[in-house]
Amino acid sequence: MPMSIEQGLHMARGSGETSYTKNSRIQEKAMFQIKPLLEEATREVYTALHPRIMVVADLGCSSGPNTLRFVSEVISIIDRYCKELGIPHDHPELQFFLNDLPGNDFNNLFELVDQFKRSTTINHQEEARPPYYISGLPGSFYTRLFPCESVHLFHSLFCLQWRSQAPKGLKGTGKTLKDKGDIYITKTTSPSIVKLFQQQFQKDFSLFLKLRYEELVFGGQIILTFIGRKYEDVFSGESNHLYGLLAQSLQSLADEGLLKKEKLDSFYLPIYSPSVGEVVAIVEQNGLFNMNHVKLFETNWDPYDDSECDVVHDSFRSGVNVAKVIRAVMEPLVASHFGETILDTLFKEYAHRVAKHLEKEKTKLAVIVLSMKKLNQSRYPSIVP
Template identity: 35%
Template structure:
């Protein structure tokens, strides 16, 4: 299944928009925001450029889309004042798939300029230039050596496509009854997912290296796993419970077994070592920082936490589930899923893993 085609068919951002609106991931971003700000400040103070080009890849169109940009601009304005430097102009590029609701972002710009300009919105808008860049980040988006800083939150765990090796010569799934890697999956399943991640991630790195200037930085967050085992009580476990929920609906005659067998996640949770290996193999970047975070339960009320998880996963999957299984399935499916989540977190906490990665493109003089 071509994922981008589904995105366009459903007419929304779907899998991207949840990242900026999920309370779980918003908490993670709050925990890691200082790393993003410190990185761009270090880059800015090391350059004499009076015009900074910043890109947000997979920006979505939720209420928090512009929050990181606001943090960055405010930090640079403060650093400029401390260093007795004039504030640079900002060229901000917001990227997502063409189906993203860019118009809703632009309607929020007057408020952004007002906040950044502290009442002098007109003056602020004359130094901040914001553009929409529709397209997949698994392709070239910007001219060579045109960006200083790239940011991406909760997007790179989404693969460019379903791994082709999940299907045999007759186009039937080798991972029957499951939507992701599970304990019952054949070894070829995890190999197929890893291979697709390696292909996508290495291509992403190569493209971004061409677009960044020497000394440019890239900061991104993505979901992952803590060790070599693909099976854990983190991100993979959420997919396992979705598989179980779909299987229950098959047993109830609500959906066809063949439909479940042909539904696979275009997702991969890499380990630290897999991220490091691809960055090393590509050779375009040096790793300045790679940190792992566990996002545990904040709510004392288990039921409240369960609803938060269920709502998050539903926002991720509902458009693709409707496209694959048909309308009218989602309500019952996520009712079952919510019950399974509540049962599991009553036994033991589910702790998804997040990585934040800071990459630096070496200066030309030190590239060798």
């Protein structure tokens, strides 16, 4: 059976140099890009429903600074809006739920929450701000997490590219000769394997939409930001290169005898980066949400490269930076499959390969943002079993 990510997935823990906390600037930049949509959705929900208690959930929060940025942003939006409405002291109470898989570093997250609370108390002692409460919520977002019709706003940043598991059947099918070494879709992946990745995405994303539909109040909204694909061609994805280079690095360690080839043959990443067309098709098929916005933007692979140009100025430095990002995200998954001893060598090799790639071609990551509102009446009369 393919490993379920609930058993093993988490980002690199703690707050050290290789931790997710210290290596989440790409996500921070994406958060900045989606601020206007977050503002629009939060205001619309508040205007339409005027909840006295507004329930807001961050799905796949991990344990880095972006989660608290999101919390802080929603508090500020409501605060500003109430001032604009002339009711500066009549805020709703905000209840935040920070969700991730049980293996997430919730201890580190709770320390960040505590620091955040102390900083807001110090900075805003005299000001009236919406009262807020923050709870952690372990569990997979591919399961029900909340009671029916209890959440006003869902948010998820850089998570929906994760599948609930590597596609079922891959091990049974076995990698064909030309697929050996692949850990995700590459230009030479056989169509039968590509189809399994696509089916897993369709199944997971449909389920996710149905579950969130059940949990949202009518008029509630949802904002999803995740790694996607710029073009419809499934073999063309920009993230295919990113994971392809990781596959090549693993292969080179296998060639040197540092890891077992059979281990590589049974390893696929539980991810899929869809195109906008694939995402929209599923939302429309499900018929549960009105799409307010769907767009795609691009971001440089190197989180510290803020330039717009198509040239990488220091490919060695960029290689190291990209390797840090991918290590913070993939390290636990790679370590649980291949063992911890390969990590330093693997990500050094990876940094080298990324640098070589960027020298030839500045590749960017495609990011999809989707903001939706729960339809008042579903086309399906009842989806609650």
